[in-house]
Amino acid sequence: MVQAIDLPRNETGIRVALERLTEAFGARCQTGQAIREQHGHTTTWIKTQAPDAVIMARSTDEVSQIVRVCADLAVPVIAYGTGTSLEGHVNAPAGGVCIDLTEMNTIIDVHSEDLDCVIQPGVTREQLNTHLRDQGLFFPIDPGANASLGGMAATRASGTNAVRYGTMKDNVIALEAVMADGTVIRTAQRARKSSAGYDMTRLLVGSEGTLGIITELTLRLQGIPEAIRSARCSFPTVEAACRAVMATIQFGIPVARIELLDAMSVRAANTYSKLTLPETPLLLLEFHGSEAGVTEQSDTFADIAEEFGGTDIAATSSTEERNRLWQARHDMYWACLALRPGARGISTDVCVPISRLADCVGQAQAKAEEMGLIAPVVGHVGDGNFHALLLIDMENAEEVAKADDFVGWLNDLAISMEGTCTGEHGIGQGKRPYLTRELGPATRYMAAIKAALDPDNIMNPGKVLSD
Amino acid sequence: MVQAIDLPRNETGIRVALERLTEAFGARCQTGQAIREQHGHTTTWIKTQAPDAVIMARSTDEVSQIVRVCADLAVPVIAYGTGTSLEGHVNAPAGGVCIDLTEMNTIIDVHSEDLDCVIQPGVTREQLNTHLRDQGLFFPIDPGANASLGGMAATRASGTNAVRYGTMKDNVIALEAVMADGTVIRTAQRARKSSAGYDMTRLLVGSEGTLGIITELTLRLQGIPEAIRSARCSFPTVEAACRAVMATIQFGIPVARIELLDAMSVRAANTYSKLTLPETPLLLLEFHGSEAGVTEQSDTFADIAEEFGGTDIAATSSTEERNRLWQARHDMYWACLALRPGARGISTDVCVPISRLADCVGQAQAKAEEMGLIAPVVGHVGDGNFHALLLIDMENAEEVAKADDFVGWLNDLAISMEGTCTGEHGIGQGKRPYLTRELGPATRYMAAIKAALDPDNIMNPGKVLSD
Numbered sequence: 001m002v003q004a005i006d007l008p009r010n011e012t013g014i015r016v017a018l019e020r021l022t023e024a025f026g027a028r029c030q031t032g033q034a035i036r037e038q039h040g041h042t043t044t045w046i047k048t049q050a051p052d053a054v055i056m057a058r059s060t061d062e063v064s065q066i067v068r069v070c071a072d073l074a075v076p077v078i079a080y081g082t083g084t085s086l087e088g089h090v091n092a093p094a095g096g097v098c099i100d101l102t103e104m105n106t107i108i109d110v111h112s113e114d115l116d117c118v119i120q121p122g123v124t125r126e127q128l129n130t131h132l133r134d135q136g137l138f139f140p141i142d143p144g145a146n147a148s149l150g151g152m153a154a155t156r157a158s159g160t161n162a163v164r165y166g167t168m169k170d171n172v173i174a175l176e177a178v179m180a181d182g183t184v185i186r187t188a189q190r191a192r193k194s195s196a197g198y199d200m201t202r203l204l205v206g207s208e209g210t211l212g213i214i215t216e217l218t219l220r221l222q223g224i225p226e227a228i229r230s231a232r233c234s235f236p237t238v239e240a241a242c243r244a245v246m247a248t249i250q251f252g253i254p255v256a257r258i259e260l261l262d263a264m265s266v267r268a269a270n271t272y273s274k275l276t277l278p279e280t281p282l283l284l285l286e287f288h289g290s291e292a293g294v295t296e297q298s299d300t301f302a303d304i305a306e307e308f309g310g311t312d313i314a315a316t317s318s319t320e321e322r323n324r325l326w327q328a329r330h331d332m333y334w335a336c337l338a339l340r341p342g343a344r345g346i347s348t349d350v351c352v353p354i355s356r357l358a359d360c361v362g363q364a365q366a367k368a369e370e371m372g373l374i375a376p377v378v379g380h381v382g383d384g385n386f387h388a389l390l391l392i393d394m395e396n397a398e399e400v401a402k403a404d405d406f407v408g409w410l411n412d413l414a415i416s417m418e419g420t421c422t423g424e425h426g427i428g429q430g431k432r433p434y435l436t437r438e439l440g441p442a443t444r445y446m447a448a449i450k451a452a453l454d455p456d457n458i459m460n461p462g463k464v465l466s467d
Numbered sequence: 468m469v470q471a472i473d474l475p476r477n478e479t480g481i482r483v484a485l486e487r488l489t490e491a492f493g494a495r496c497q498t499g500q501a502i503r504e505q506h507g508h509t510t511t512w513i514k515t516q517a518p519d520a521v522i523m524a525r526s527t528d529e530v531s532q533i534v535r536v537c538a539d540l541a542v543p544v545i546a547y548g549t550g551t552s553l554e555g556h557v558n559a560p561a562g563g564v565c566i567d568l569t570e571m572n573t574i575i576d577v578h579s580e581d582l583d584c585v586i587q588p589g590v591t592r593e594q595l596n597t598h599l600r601d602q603g604l605f606f607p608i609d610p611g612a613n614a615s616l617g618g619m620a621a622t623r624a625s626g627t628n629a630v631r632y633g634t635m636k637d638n639v640i641a642l643e644a645v646m647a648d649g650t651v652i653r654t655a656q657r658a659r660k661s662s663a664g665y666d667m668t669r670l671l672v673g674s675e676g677t678l679g680i681i682t683e684l685t686l687r688l689q690g691i692p693e694a695i696r697s698a699r700c701s702f703p704t705v706e707a708a709c710r711a712v713m714a715t716i717q718f719g720i721p722v723a724r725i726e727l728l729d730a731m732s733v734r735a736a737n738t739y740s741k742l743t744l745p746e747t748p749l750l751l752l753e754f755h756g757s758e759a760g761v762t763e764q765s766d767t768f769a770d771i772a773e774e775f776g777g778t779d780i781a782a783t784s785s786t787e788e789r790n791r792l793w794q795a796r797h798d799m800y801w802a803c804l805a806l807r808p809g810a811r812g813i814s815t816d817v818c819v820p821i822s823r824l825a826d827c828v829g830q831a832q833a834k835a836e837e838m839g840l841i842a843p844v845v846g847h848v849g850d851g852n853f854h855a856l857l858l859i860d861m862e863n864a865e866e867v868a869k870a871d872d873f874v875g876w877l878n879d880l881a882i883s884m885e886g887t888c889t890g891e892h893g894i895g896q897g898k899r900p901y902l903t904r905e906l907g908p909a910t911r912y913m914a915a916i917k918a919a920l921d922p923d924n925i926m927n928p929g930k931v932l933s934d
Contacts, residue, residue, distance in 0.1 A: 113822040194887035202669035355580035420661035452919030
């Protein structure tokens with residue numbers, strides 16, 4: 001495990017806070033080691049830093065009440081959703097109280113005429129979409145994991161559909177949040193657009209619980225398209241696949257998903273998902289629209305793909321075939337892990353302008369090979385975002401160090417290509433040094449905002465900004 | 468004229484700043500009355516508050532240099548684009564220095580492969596689109612006026628295309644800005660998405676020059692669609708038209724524009740633009756896509772419109788006919804003014820959830836009639852945003868007061884319907900009291916951010932936030 005730096009603990013404050021919270025919440029203020037460790041643990045290689053207590057909040061009032069106790073004593077509070085974040089977001093390097101929001105999982109309102117809904121933060125993506133299906137609606141952001149929507153907003157998540165539907169920043173209309181002093185605010189009304197004041201919605205989206213705790217979300221919804229068609233196409237090189245992606249997007253085909261698997265990932269998928277795909281770089285696509293529209297989109301894509309050397313083009317409107325293909329895509333994490341049993345998967349998350357993507361992926365593949373690392377690549381290539389999944393033996397310190405070097409090297413490469421160290425996972429603990437390298441002086445103003453809104457640094461301390 | 472409150476002037480600071488700026492910029496630091504008044508004047512009914520000097524900046528370095536002089540002396544700086552804002556945004560209630568950015572109008576880079584461009588803030592919307600046309604690209608945000616893109620970002624502008632392409636918040640990838648201490652920051656890299664740190668881009672978009680001065684923009688571009696088709700349809704009532712809009716959007720038709728004109732507006736358009744439209748509520752639409760796609764969209768819309776009592780449905784792919792129709796829409800401001808020669812047009816800008824739109828428009832029409840005000844309505848109805856253009860005799864104090872009452876009444880009505888007092892014009896000076904009514908406690912945190920980033924309140928003071 002790597003990179004977890006402990007911060008100074010306010011022992012007296014924490015002790016008194018736990019007394020007061022136990023008085024208020026009784027046995028619901030949980031301090032058992034197992035639950036604490038579970039809440040400091042994420043899908044990451046950063047060591048667990050458990051909070052001192054965990055409370056499953058049941059209402060905005062309860063969240064506010066907990067934050068007020070902690071604010072009074074300058075004790076950290078850490079919001080927790082499903083624990084699927086990847087950069088140590090829910091660790092408690094200075095201890096403190098974890099507010100678990102999973103029990104706040106009510107879908108409060110669905111306004112089908114306005115294509116929006118109001119939900120509590122613990123509602124998960126799959127729960128929401130199951131609820132919406134009968135009304136012919138869906139929420140498009142799909143980061144893979146069945147994450148909570150509060151957590152997805154807090155990390156500015158995106159995923160396979162972002163090329164068409166945007167990221168969480170584009171799909172949150174308004175938020176309710178508990179600020180560091182316990183005040184409950186609403187960032188915006190339910191209107192679809194507004195020029196009223198500073199964009200507090202988008203300031204909280206991606207703030208990773210460091211400026212406030214999201215307690216309610218108003219989300220944009222989409223109508224389920226009349227028709228969905230998926231396609232796949234193999235390419236001789238990553239370069240050729242990326243050129244086809246650029247041409248597809250420039251041509252204005254409104255692809256709903258366009259995903260790249262490199263040859264190693266395709267091999268992993270073939271084995272894990274029992275497919276027989278050619279083991280060369282592959283694009284997987286999905287088209288949303290009318291029956292005629294998706295056929296036209298997929299035919300136009302096929303023409304473009306052929307120009308760039310695409311082969312084995314197959315398109316289908318069969319739900320079963322489509323689900324099989326996308327299930328394989330969603331299972332890529334497990335498929336890649338199976339390439340090296342016992343290894344842990346460490347995911348990079350760089351995102352570059354799409355014109356630099358082929359070069360960036362190519363250099364990453366070459367560097368991994370040169371360093372003797374196994375790193376299959378999958379990518380949301382319509383956005384220029386890709387993940388190299390490093391398969392690491394965590395018992396081998398040398399290999400862990402090498403992986404850490406690779407991650408740093410790749411982040412710096414992406415930054416040098418006008419890209420970012422994180423397209424969708426967030427900064428958390430792990431990427432803080434890269435944020436400074438990426439945005440330089442702008443981080444000073446981020447720190448000023450943090451200090452203004454959370455002067456005692458109690459909201460998820462040790463995340464996003466370097467100390 | 469109404470509502471312009473002077474703020475205390477820092478006379479000594481202003482005097483010394485003007486000396487230092489004259490030393491640095493010579494005759495380019497202009498203090499003539501005419502140029503000063505012109506730069507405190509906007510398309511508004513708020514009285515002109517001229518700055519003490521105007522400098523046409525030529526580079527980011529010059530903007531930084533001016534801000535540093537002013538920061539040193541706690542003197543206000545006001546950024547100026549084309550002066551088409553509507554809520555007194557460029558007034559100088561405490562005096563100070565106006566930085567005119569219109570000479571910073573270079574299109575620095577167009578990355579056609581990445582569908583983005585990098586421009587200076589004085590580039591106007593039309594200038595950019597003229598430049599892009601040969602490359603088959605366009606920038607979709609169209610607020611009507613040929614505004615500067617820096618100003619459009621600063622006010623979070625949108626307009627007729629927002630229903631499909633979003634607002635400025637959705638189309639700015641990154642900004643360069645000069646902060647209140649003169650530091651130049653970049654808010655993001657050029658990658659299409661990022662989860663790296665607080666969203667400084669969206670914090671500056673819509674901040675109306677109160678947090679920083681935008682000196683460079685990286686914008687998302689779109690490919691010019693293969694085909695464009697426009698349509699119009701008359702309805703017996705605003706209610707019926709709004710129901711058709713909701714059904715169209717729920718059905719998933721990706722309309723590029725969907726605009727409402729009420730009966731009075733149609734009458735104005737008929738006279739001004741020599742049209743013969745039925746004088747009942749009208750929807751104007753535009754569809755972007757492939758040849759087959761736009762025909763399918765427009766046919767589907769026609770079916771929906773008929774269900775809601777739509778008549779006189781006409782669709783065309785002829786560029787000439789389309790331009791004629793949209794020219795009439797763009798000329799609505801002048802057409803409405805011609806309803807009452809000599810009157811000034813005062814535009815409201817509320818935006819409500821679309822399910823409340825018909826009710827909100829209906830109540831606004833009834834209230835205007837009851838108050839004896841002439842107020843034709845046009846609306847970006849796909850977003851729930853509409854403008855009632857009050858035609859006011861500014862010499863008649865009673866009528867001006869009545870109009871002011873109407874504006875306040877309508878803003879409060881929209882807020883009570885989960886809407887906003889401003890869909891796209893911004894807060895400026897005029898709407899500050901409504902911002903507090905709309906967002907309550909959230910405005911305290913906006914003020915905290917303002918104080919943290921601009922402790923001496925030199926960046927466009929007296930705007931957005933109430934003192």
